[in-house]
Amino acid sequence: MQASTVAAYFAGVDIGSTMTKVVIVDSEDAMHARVIGPTGAEHRRLANKVMEDALAESGLQFDAIEFVVATGYGRFNVPFADREMTELTCHARGVLSQFPGAKTIIDIGGQDAKGLKLANGKLVDFVMNDKCAAGTGRFLEVIADTFGLRFEDLGEMSMESTQVIPITSTCTVFAQQEVVSRLSEGVQVQDILAGLNDAIADRTTNMVRRLRVEPDVVFTGGVAMNLGVVAALKKKLGQEVLVPAQPLLSGALGAALLGREYVAQKHARNEPVATRERRLIEATFFST
């Protein structure tokens, strides 16, 4: 997509535990770039790499980006970000831009799961689970490894199950052992996968019920790409669950939009907008 030179551009960088995401939007809501890359241990350097890719994809110079908001657990490590905001606020904003009727958001990422409650287009409450891998993407990754399968294939395979084998362990390590012992009993992989989806849906449902789930329910994060988990969640919640076309990007999109709103607000008040130098500085662990 060729960007016009007069428009203003805003970037959102979402550094999650597993994936780093960048979205660039203009003042008319058009998305100019959406880039997803693995976070890894070097996420300070990777923020630069993903940003570079996003600029290349949009054909924009870095100088054309008016404001950058960083979010996600690695948000403190984006040297070129003008502002950092939590993934809670950014997710809410991103989802609302796509689903204005959203009241409940369930986000399951690589390492955490969270539930957000919205009222009148605003975040009003949230719950998070980020100390335990069970019920997150990491849980599915561990299981995919155990089976020698690709993470991306788990969802479709689980849809071929003929029965659901319940997985009762609530701990990832124990669940892995349970899965192995089920396999040795000759149970079909597909049926075990279906059981795992149910286990994730159970955990998530228990967590978000504290918020009193109201429709529309929107499901985001990497795990939302797993059709089996989406189906299990619908069943457990007893209601429709909406999934954006690119469920990984909600946080980065929200960050970009919030940056745009922040700048607009500053302009309206005739206040200066402080921004960092548009340079992809290699962060070191000694700078802040």
Place this chain on the structure above:
Amino acid sequence: MSQAKHGLARAREICEDRAQRVRDLKEEGGTVMGYLCIYPPLEMVTALGMTPYRVFGNMREPVTEADRGLPVAFCPFVRSCLDLGVKKEYEFVDGMVATHACDAMEKAAHVWERMVEHPYFHFIEIPTKVNSRAEAVFKGELLAFKKTLEHFARQEMSSEKLKDAIALHNEQRSLVRDLYELRKPDPPLISGPETLLMLKAAMSLPVGEANALLREVIEEVRTREEGPKAGLPRLLVWGSIVDDVRLMELIEKAGCNVVVDDTCVGSRAYWKDVDVTADPIDGITHHYLADIKCARTFFEVAESEKSPISKDRSSDLDARFGYLKHMVDGWNVDGALVQSVKYCDTHGFDVPDVREYFSSIGVPNIYLEHDYTEGSLAPLRTRVQGFLEMIA
């Protein structure tokens, strides 16, 4: 020669090595009485010339010894305290007073007595209801405590001594209230972490010395140039024990001022004075049962006022949490952090109701939980920051 420190610098110095003063006192022949939580009546300890010394845990020290005596899925604060006890961190303490402030402490009492072995150990039962029957039972408990304490100290606790001690502790309560008054303006004159340091220091010193330090700090923050910033969201922190300054720092670093709290190293013990009654034990009995608003006590609409069939939900919540409205209004609170250490049943059961109450009086709130380890604090940063974005 090193310069003697004053005010907040002295409070900080004491918190870095809390036992420094009581170790000196012991060299001079003094007696140090350890205690857990805010329920042991310290007036009775002070009356016999002993120094009450509050026992805390340490988030930085992994629990390795206490698990020989306590289940693992158990209050991590009490586990940490016991662990430090077993590791002889509280060796300078001559005795321990524990109470049935919560079930965790009650269950841990025997284990403590067995595993830590102080020369003196006493456990006080506290009823959970507030009425004259409960007061009679509790007074009996306090009289039994008096007896063992007198025996241990080899001296009698006269009414005069006890009344003097009550006056000294009431003076401390009044000074702490004065300190909290200084958090009402914007900017507050003293930060949340500083207040916690001051109160932790006070719980490490003889009462008279703690009062002198409180006066110094009050004077200092009134006149200093640099203090907390103005214009930040003003938060109330509710819940179970916060004895680590880093938790308070983490909250404020997210961009807010903690202006008031309902926690037990915070304001909870200080709102009301002990009435000096003809038999001073009566005033103490009433105070510890009825005046301290802790989730451990079953507060409800007075029996005389309540309908025989059912209670009205909102007057019930008022009876339990009405004191929080006073804090919200007086300290101009923008939001409440409802926090608890994991497995704190006492506070955990109140969480849904206290959140309902905060919401009913228009105070946005979130719930935070940690497991009393250093590593469990970092995830709270995102929650607090998210909350501040939410109420902005």
